[in-house]
Amino acid sequence: MKKLTLYHGTNSRFLDSIKQHGLGGINIVAQMNVLPLFKELHQLASSELKKEYDFVPITYRWTINSICNQSAGSQINWQHGDVYLTPSVNRAMSFAVQNKYGSELFTYLKSLIDFIDKHSDARAQAILAKYPAVNELLNQEGRPIVFELTDLVPSDLLDEGGLPADTFFQETLHYLDTLSDEEKNEKDNPLDIIAFRLKQPLAFDRLIVHEVKIKNN
Numbered sequence: 001m002k003k004l005t006l007y008h009g010t011n012s013r014f015l016d017s018i019k020q021h022g023l024g025g026i027n028i029v030a031q032m033n034v035l036p037l038f039k040e041l042h043q044l045a046s047s048e049l050k051k052e053y054d055f056v057p058i059t060y061r062w063t064i065n066s067i068c069n070q071s072a073g074s075q076i077n078w079q080h081g082d083v084y085l086t087p088s089v090n091r092a093m094s095f096a097v098q099n100k101y102g103s104e105l106f107t108y109l110k111s112l113i114d115f116i117d118k119h120s121d122a123r124a125q126a127i128l129a130k131y132p133a134v135n136e137l138l139n140q141e142g143r144p145i146v147f148e149l150t151d152l153v154p155s156d157l158l159d160e161g162g163l164p165a166d167t168f169f170q171e172t173l174h175y176l177d178t179l180s181d182e183e184k185n186e187k188d189n190p191l192d193i194i195a196f197r198l199k200q201p202l203a204f205d206r207l208i209v210h211e212v213k214i215k216n217n
Contacts, residue, residue, distance in 0.1 A: 006085035007092035011102025013142035083198035088191035096144035148208035
């Protein structure tokens with residue numbers, strides 16, 4: 001059986017946990033109660049700070065609502081807690097660089113905290129104090145990294161929607177066979193929209209860790 005290589009972009013903030021428990025071994029979002037915190041901050045921003053929040057771009061407010069609802073649409077998935085993988089190393093690197101806190105959820109969480117800090121004295125920090133593990137993680141130093149996962153088989157994976165990945169796995173293999181190495185490395189290539197979920201934890205010794213160098217303009 002042909003096997004698949006996929007990538008996961010994140011941040012070194014999570015490296016110690018992954019070394020100990022494997023990739024996907026702990027659901028950090030659930031363990032740290034990140035979503036209840038996120039919803040509490042959103043409630044503060046959208047009600048008590050409604051006047052200021054209404055001036056935030058509507059696309060941002062839509063994204064925050066989608067994260068609160070953990071929406072899963074046909075084009076964009078806003079569900080968090082599982083490990084998502086891509087066949088595009090460029091997409092994984094871009095994700096790791098763009099999400100300073102190693103996760104889309106944590107990155108938007110920090111933006112909400114910054115918005116509330118700007119407009120409401122210390123109310124965000126008072127809420128954040130109830131979640132010390134999150135506060136500690138946000139204050140750690142980190143750097144973008146990409147995990148390379150080789151020799152994956154369908155039983156290791158689900159599709160992005162959480163369904164069995166057998167057919168999608170074979171379709172992805174076939175599609176990869178049609179692309180040249182140059183096409184696979186093109187910016188904004190179709191590989192960027194392909195995603196899987198990791199079905200079960202992978203031990204750290206099955207991961208290849210790549211440091212992502214950030215270009216300074």
